[in-house]
Amino acid sequence: MSLPNPNQIIMTTAVKSNKIYFREQFGYFQSIRRKLAIGLIVLFILLPFVRYQSEAALNINVAAQTIRFFAITLYPQDLMIVGILFILAAFMLFYITRLYGRVWCGYTCPQTIWMLMFNWIERRIEGSHQQSKVLDKSGLNIHKIFKKVLKHSIWLLIAWLTACTFISYFVPVEELYFNLFNFKDYFLTQNWIIFFTVCTYINAGWVREKMCLHMCPYARFQSVLFDNHTKLVSYDEVRGESRGARKRNQIKSSGLGDCIDCKLCVDVCPVGIDIRNGLQYECINCGLCIDACDSVMDSFNYPRGLIKYNNLTDPVYRWKPHLTYGSVTLLAFLSLLIWIINRSDFEVDLQRDRNALYRVNYAGTVENTYTIKVLNKSQNAKEFQVTLQDNSEFVLEKQPIFRLLGGQSKTQVISVSSNSNQPLGKKQIVLQVTDLTKQNINTIYTRFYSPKQ
Numbered sequence: 001m002s003l004p005n006p007n008q009i010i011m012t013t014a015v016k017s018n019k020i021y022f023r024e025q026f027g028y029f030q031s032i033r034r035k036l037a038i039g040l041i042v043l044f045i046l047l048p049f050v051r052y053q054s055e056a057a058l059n060i061n062v063a064a065q066t067i068r069f070f071a072i073t074l075y076p077q078d079l080m081i082v083g084i085l086f087i088l089a090a091f092m093l094f095y096i097t098r099l100y101g102r103v104w105c106g107y108t109c110p111q112t113i114w115m116l117m118f119n120w121i122e123r124r125i126e127g128s129h130q131q132s133k134v135l136d137k138s139g140l141n142i143h144k145i146f147k148k149v150l151k152h153s154i155w156l157l158i159a160w161l162t163a164c165t166f167i168s169y170f171v172p173v174e175e176l177y178f179n180l181f182n183f184k185d186y187f188l189t190q191n192w193i194i195f196f197t198v199c200t201y202i203n204a205g206w207v208r209e210k211m212c213l214h215m216c217p218y219a220r221f222q223s224v225l226f227d228n229h230t231k232l233v234s235y236d237e238v239r240g241e242s243r244g245a246r247k248r249n250q251i252k253s254s255g256l257g258d259c260i261d262c263k264l265c266v267d268v269c270p271v272g273i274d275i276r277n278g279l280q281y282e283c284i285n286c287g288l289c290i291d292a293c294d295s296v297m298d299s300f301n302y303p304r305g306l307i308k309y310n311n312l313t314d315p316v317y318r319w320k321p322h323l324t325y326g327s328v329t330l331l332a333f334l335s336l337l338i339w340i341i342n343r344s345d346f347e348v349d350l351q352r353d354r355n356a357l358y359r360v361n362y363a364g365t366v367e368n369t370y371t372i373k374v375l376n377k378s379q380n381a382k383e384f385q386v387t388l389q390d391n392s393e394f395v396l397e398k399q400p401i402f403r404l405l406g407g408q409s410k411t412q413v414i415s416v417s418s419n420s421n422q423p424l425g426k427k428q429i430v431l432q433v434t435d436l437t438k439q440n441i442n443t444i445y446t447r448f449y450s451p452k453q
């Protein structure tokens, strides 16, 4: 089977500035994609309504700078975790791309899902892709105005619902919809919703595949992730050529390949390319052309698979390099998960008094003051006690207890004084903050200053 080398992706001229009227196609891959898209949309809509301990289970609070995910709340101090999570997600995406090409784009990317959803609405209102084309070329009349107004109204409604759902990841649903319908907090809710409504409407309704072709950076560099093991949608040139029209059940004349040149694979392509010209950077590996071609092959009693997901190398061998990449990424994900689960759920910050290194108190002993800040990163109320690690030379006044609600922080000034009247110079002392619920201890090393001899 002759397949294009993934390292020789053709920069086609298939990118059209005009609207692509692509035909609806049903089949195996389209069914997988539709089910996956419906599942993801339902998840996107329902997630903000999920509650955990009477609050939104998933919430990104921009004002408080926190991300809440069920029992975990991440603070700016956990930026490293978020950063590593994004890096690992990118590695996972690269891994999937190396295995199956741009399946992220074809099956799960919101741009593709929303574009196909808008196209589905267009087909229901304007008819087939050909009828839609004719309608666009026809002059202005009541029939056309009605269809266009109806289509754009539904598009706008879906865009508005999308924007509301998106914002509900940042503003809890009950607060968002209360503000929305009572015209409260105008800037933060109404304006952002209008902004995202316009973005969704323009992207999915007008920009469509041009976003993937001209604006998405991932689309531009994804081809460097392909190798000879990557499964890409490809046309079997040896079997298909030379192409030519013929009648069903007619014996194939010599010299003709299996491609009947019906161009169905081109009609169904959402990015408007002809896969028979070889691997092209516009291809999002959606498999629509496979379903289309398989239906043609069935009707001509030819074997399926003239267009199919294929790779250049022996399928038995291809898993070897992928396993290493996948195992390392999975291991990194598991390590990150263990880190998140075991991280301390309180943060302590200690600052020395900047105005005076020390002072001599009424008892004649040397005293140092510190400002301690305790942040309860858990979602439950907790008590934390500050103590001085066993040290006969120093004493911590009062051993303060911090009673903090989930997410609350408190700052307090504490004093450590020397037990002796003898000069000590500079000494290290160790303070401990104990979570009295879990008996977790956070240890802080600092210095105690007193006059030298």
Ligand code: SF4
Binding pocket: 235, 240, 243, 258, 259, 260, 261, 262, 263, 264, 265, 266, 276, 292, 293, 296, 306, 307
């Ligand atoms: S759908 Fe199949 S038979 Fe028809 S033009 Fe495309 S490759 Fe050829």
Ligand code: SF4
Binding pocket: 233, 265, 268, 269, 270, 271, 272, 273, 274, 275, 282, 283, 284, 285, 286, 287, 288, 289, 290
């Ligand atoms: S060529 Fe086939 S797989 Fe690629 S985008 Fe077009 S329909 Fe999808």
